[in-house]
Amino acid sequence: MTEPKQQGHSPESRSTDVPLARRGFLGGVLASGAAVASAAASLATSSAHAAEPAKPSALPPSAKGAQAETGIPPDLGHGQGMPGSDFMVDVIKSLDIKYLPSNCASSFRALHESLIDYGGNTKPEFLTCMHEESAVAMGHGYFKASGKPLLTLCHGTVGLQHASMAIYNAWCDRVPVIVVGGNDLDAAYRPPGVPTFHAAQDINAMVRDYTKWDDTPVSLQHFSQSFVRAYKIAMTPPYGPVAISLDAALQMAPLHLHEGKMPYIPKYIPTSPPQGDSGAVKEAAKMLVQANNPVIVVDRAARTPEGVGLLVQLAELLQAKVIDQGSRMNFPKTHYLSAPATAIANADVIIGLELSDFWATVNAYTDNNSNDGHGTNASRINPQTKLISINSVDLLTKSNYQDFQRFQVVDVQMAADAQTTLPSLIEAVRSAMPADKKDLIAKRGELQRKAYEEDKVRNRTAAALGWNESPISTARLVMETFAAVKNEDWALVASEGNVSNWPTRLWPMEKHHHWLGRSGGYGVGYGAPASIGAALANRDLGRFSVSIQSDGDLMYAPGVLWTAAKHKIPLLSVMHNNRGYHQEVMHVQRLANFRNRKVNLDGDMGPVGTSIENPDIQYHELAKSMGWWAKGPIKDPAQLASALKEAVAVVKSGHPALLNVWTQPR
């Protein structure tokens, strides 16, 4: 980000370089206008007094009161100085936000107009979206590919209601998204009918449980402070979405002086992430070096490529296996210390770094109808195994939504950002390492090299099963796709549905951008928009974006395909079309069996209500209708490679391409 220039303001304001000269001029015009209006109101009041007898028991109304009671509400958008929404654009521009995916709405019309006309529709560039959920999810994917947040504007109430699932996904996935909801607060002046249906006292209330912070600014100075504060909070680990309710009148109102000065734009200075307590870091290091079989488990530990490097350092120092749970690309899959989830079983010390669910890491839950239908729980580790956690989300636990998961007792728990803590932990491990342990540690590494090779063989043997079948096996789908993109600087931006985790089992993921992780909250409908958001970021970074796109996910808001075509966002979308909501297919089957009833298929392959067939959706035709290059349905695995080759060429020419592939269920 370009550092804004410091202005000569008080240390409290530390404003950025804003076009004050123009504001000063406009402010003068504004002051004159206000004086004229005031004089007119006084005249109106005087006339009224002349026509009626005095009433000594009541004081005459003030000029402002008389205007409010008798006058026609002025159209604040015309000729009364710089519109407040222009100033808002200056504030937004100070934060170098590149894109603004949004679905247009009247409650932010003033800001919309300012963004495209006053702001020149650059930084941010308005991207036309067809659903607020898509807009937020695009910001979600964009951040994970670029490390930069996007802004989205939503209509108050209904638009934010549409956006809310995507905001929840971003919350659970610890991703910053800046959501501004338009709202017309003034019940006395706002238009009746639809705009009033679409207004609320507190629109942020509906997303407060899953946003880090929200505000409702009541002045332009308040807006500039709130917006920069919101950005700063969103961008401090643990990252998360923030919301600002933006009053329609504030957007329309002309710029006013604030304490005799023009409003300033606070300078954005990033907040340092929280680091683990030094005593706890030393204790953790001591436990790790003394362990016979330490295991590192990571989920969102590597926020940046530097995080991957730090994890490799720690793992190699200890020769400890690393289980990457995959919410980010934390640890290279090509490294011999990379291990499957089963590696946890014989651990005597486990360190979990930014785990979304420590309980489920060390325990197993089986949905088997035991315990009055609750299922059974069993530990996956030895009772003596010591647990260490470094997790920034411990600093951000709310009550209502249960994303904090089941409670797990941990021996050393640091409420801190794992990546920020890793350098001190590595140093502490080095210092604590006893010389007589070095041979043992080296031997551990040798054993893991062997286990790693065996695991590779197991995965490949399993992938070969059903290789030539139709519908196409998920392993074949994934590996044909990899063969088509492997010579590009590829990024697997999403893999929705469930393809038996073949990409993370088989693709040589090494770079941080090779895999962006999942939705976070498992809210279906993330895959398509998040992929397109990530592809937008990758377009600018020169990377090739590929997504494994499930059928059910795409149909939540397929209009985002049009957004990708409209804004020329290149993405290879390879469909995992298993013609059903497959997770639910199995749930309903399971319940029928538990209750000793034959499940009702009613002519479909899955239980009633879970299949997406009869008729089959022609996803390739859907995509074509919205400007994509598309092909399908591809059912024969032998046809996949040539179709992929064509699609890759289209994507490299700067356009999105979709292949509708009929696949095995998982």
Added chain:
Amino acid sequence: MKLHPINIITALSLLAFSGFTLAQTSNSSTEKGKQAYVKNGCWQCHGFVGQGGIAGAKLAPDTKPIEYFQAFVRHTNGPMPPYTEKILSNQDLIDIHAYLKSIPKGPDYKTLPLLN
């Protein structure tokens, strides 16, 4: 497919006690078995050719013996729900087993360039 050894013994004992003979597969039909495999939802977790995946174990090739298969399907207490005779008849089960056994062994991964 995994089954705790004690559960296997219990299940096999129950089957022996009931006098139900399972090994009679001479009247099995692979075609009917394929239909029953799909109709009863086996494909959902195990794939259309029993290849398995993240949701279910591999069933073919190298299909387990019919006795083990029957015991598991009727009495499992793991992630897979048990199928009673009311839901899945003995004949269907036998046919499904025959279908799984008929699935040919696929290519060795070493012969597939994409997996090497």
